[in-house]
Amino acid sequence: MADQQFKDRYGPWAAVAGASTGLGAAFADELAQRGLNVVLVARRGALMEETAEKIRAKHGVEVKPVVLDLADSDADAQFASAVEGLEIGFFIYNAALEPQGLFVDEDRDSLIGNIVVNCITPTLLVKQLAPGMIERKRGGIVLVSSLGALQGIKVFAAYGAAKSYELILGEGLWDEFREHGVDACTLVVGATSTPVFLERQKQMKQPSKEDMEAVFGSGGVTEPFTPEQVAASLFPQLGTGPRVFANPDDEKAAEFMASMPRADTVAMMGKISSMFWE
Numbered sequence: 614m615a616d617q618q619f620k621d622r623y624g625p626w627a628a629v630a631g632a633s634t635g636l637g638a639a640f641a642d643e644l645a646q647r648g649l650n651v652v653l654v655a656r657r658g659a660l661m662e663e664t665a666e667k668i669r670a671k672h673g674v675e676v677k678p679v680v681l682d683l684a685d686s687d688a689d690a691q692f693a694s695a696v697e698g699l700e701i702g703f704f705i706y707n708a709a710l711e712p713q714g715l716f717v718d719e720d721r722d723s724l725i726g727n728i729v730v731n732c733i734t735p736t737l738l739v740k741q742l743a744p745g746m747i748e749r750k751r752g753g754i755v756l757v758s759s760l761g762a763l764q765g766i767k768v769f770a771a772y773g774a775a776k777s778y779e780l781i782l783g784e785g786l787w788d789e790f791r792e793h794g795v796d797a798c799t800l801v802v803g804a805t806s807t808p809v810f811l812e813r814q815k816q817m818k819q820p821s822k823e824d825m826e827a828v829f830g831s832g833g834v835t836e837p838f839t840p841e842q843v844a845a846s847l848f849p850q851l852g853t854g855p856r857v858f859a860n861p862d863d864e865k866a867a868e869f870m871a872s873m874p875r876a877d878t879v880a881m882m883g884k885i886s887s888m889f890w891e
Contacts, residue, residue, distance in 0.1 A: 631708030
């Protein structure tokens, strides 16, 4: 799709929630490259302003940073106030809160935050933005989910469950909204070399080569995509279906796991997560 066609279909403004660095910043850059003005939403104002300045200088579009904690109970109201008067035709919810550890060891606030950021806030923000898109008969909504949403997963049980909600919500919205000219979908993302991921790698255990090959085979683990690769993968897939994958290798892995008995799939994913985190 040519940039002007993209702008006519999804502009004039896009909003990206979870956009200070990494994947969210890459999404914002891709949208700006296609001629859309961009609202950036995140907690870390200084980092977000740096991202905004880079996008303005590179693409010559308007960029509006909105400092907002998406774990706040009134995040949707704060967002509505911040973007009042803007015609937002494209929305990406990229934010995530990721509790990590055995479920019984997780604290109450972490579990609640997981549900708020990964379930409640995206639901309410889509509820806020979708009516305008439907009325205009054009627009796009993307919820960013995870490979961890495709099955239960030890060490990330609550996170996987919350991202599964997001996955299914996006699929349902695809069917509801498509007759109104609005492209909705869920983007399933695997390992991505974001700043958060790279920092976490320092805390991960380093399994032996023998253990790795026992689980993954001689091919080893698929290399993480960069944020730029993930962001670029999304736009050619808009309107193609309810669920799209950033990495074709992840889609193949998902198809393979779906063909296995469920108990085997969950146990295998638990073994993988335990190798790195438990």
